[in-house]
Amino acid sequence: MIQALVFDFDGLIIDTETPLIDAYAAVHTRHGVPFDRAVFIRSVGHAEYAFDPWHGFSPHADRAALELERRTVKSDLLARQPVLPGAAELITAARSRNLRIGLASNSEHAWVEPHLRRIGLLPHFDFLACREDAASPKPEPDLYRLVLNRFGLRGDEAIAFEDSATGVLAAKRANLWAVAVPGPSTAHHDFSPADLRATSLAEFSLDHLLTRFAGQAASPRG
Template sequence: MVVAHWPPPGFSVCASRRGRQRDGQFMIRALIFDFDGLMLDTEGPLIESYAAVHAMHGVPFDLPRFMKGVGHAEYAFDPWHGFSPHADRVQLEVERRAKRDEGLARQQVLPGVVAMLDAARERGLQVGIASNSQHSWVEPHLQRLGLHDRFAFFACREDAVSPKPEPDLYRLVLNRFGLRGPEAIAFEDSETGVRAAKRANLWTVAIPTKHTAHHDLAPADLRVNSMADVTLEALIARFGT
């Protein structure tokens, strides 16, 4: 397990600032992306798969209770609580995963993501992932979408002691890139992710989905409906140089 340490070995405050600030502002040197719900709608197929299996067995699906857990790694509940204690939960999971995978196979990268990655490459910015999901989930999806090679570093659930909303995953990426928080912009779709990014002192853009629109995203520095609604040039003009 890799644990983020701050500051990284050899880090110097004076050295970090030299050539990185202009007129009191930090230069933006990196973009850090969440994954689920931000780059790919994995939450929709997940919710639909649970609802479908409940319907197949004639069991009501408690959507409001389920939605409390979307984007909240710290929220634990039993998604099969409405079933009989004697229900075969292993088989229920097999059925659910089959439904989920059918839905995921139809999903494409969300609007604006590729354009933002293209702009980052043109500017020579470092690009990373900070996700509460595991490598075995995030990386195969990015490979399927043809985007895996766009990212220089992946910080996933198993890489840090504490998941979001703690800042560990973001600090891990910053350490790898040799940057301070204000030199990077984070993109998040949930309250948990926004809190993590702000605790790591990153500029944060909140882009909620229909599943997270009810979250408290007020701590974010900017909220937009889609990544396609904002350009990298506009973000750099707003947050840095």
């Protein structure tokens, strides 16, 4: 029986990833520097992938000033980001069924919690597992295992919701059911390990999910 839902944050509850990329694009455009969106999209959801976001600028460019400009643009874009379709409804439905609600994110608490507070969802979560809480980020299973241990559950008693292949792998390695909900920045990822793929969290009801995964045993893949 499913006892908990565990959500990723960036790109799943709020589209924080498109504003991040759009902010870099805006700064590049303002300074007349070509912007390679594909390179930036490649970095989304991959904590182990690093690149120089200002590589197109002159070696003499004031990177501190560029970063300040980017943060200003990003903050303005993020402040206007709504909850993605279906997220609030699914969380509310889970709460009404007395399911545990957790979060497993490669981002830090200082990033996740203010956003959840702004959109009014923070009180609905029983436990938040963020980057600084585990030894290794996704795709390692540490964050999901931390949530499961906190709830006293097996992996097959929980459903994970992820927008990236990295997150899906982490969930499956912890033996959770994994529902993939790709966003604009992650649609190109390989989601074959997922148990279910959807275009948004509004595509299915909680009852549909509970029925689909009831009485089965989740198996890790990847």
